[in-house]
Amino acid sequence: MATVREGNKAVLLVVDVQVDVMSESWEAPRVIQNLVQVVECARAQGAPVIWVQHSDEELLYGSPGWQWVPELVPASGDALIHKHFNSSFEATDLEAHLAACGATHIVLAGAATNWCIRATAYGALDRGYDLTLVSDAHTTGTIVLEDGGRIDAATIVEELNIAMTWLSYPGRTNSTATAEAVDFTCSGATPHAMVAAE
Incomplete structure (x- = not known):
């Protein structure tokens, strides 16, 4: 079993809100505005904001689309994490930054829902953190299958919101909250509330 984190210290983890990632994502302008609201809330309530930025052979480090x-815009003093895998925990120093600020509860937002947000959410729970997924502040693109079928982005977002509400881990809490309802002074979020994608 994972080591459960004792305490009540929330941080905001903003994942891959980069130009090329968001250009292909469902309802990106709305999601970005919700992200702005969550970042402002975290700052107003004194919660650390940690930014995760992806690069790989398609999203080149330093390129315009990588920005x-x-x-x-990260503030001076915010932690910046550079990653090359879906999970923000893999081959990064994220855990060191979380330990430095005494984090026990991760409030998660960003992109892409079915890849880096999902992997990071499970990575956080597996490592003993409480987790709140900001239900209206993550997004992805629609998947077109080889047989012509489609998995709509809205469905992907809704499914992860449901999963993050109903998962059960010993000694940890996981939930969703809207951008408007997140409260970083109360373990990072309001109590469990299933929120479907709009």
């Missing part, structure tokens, strides 16, 4: 979207 943060213009609406979201």
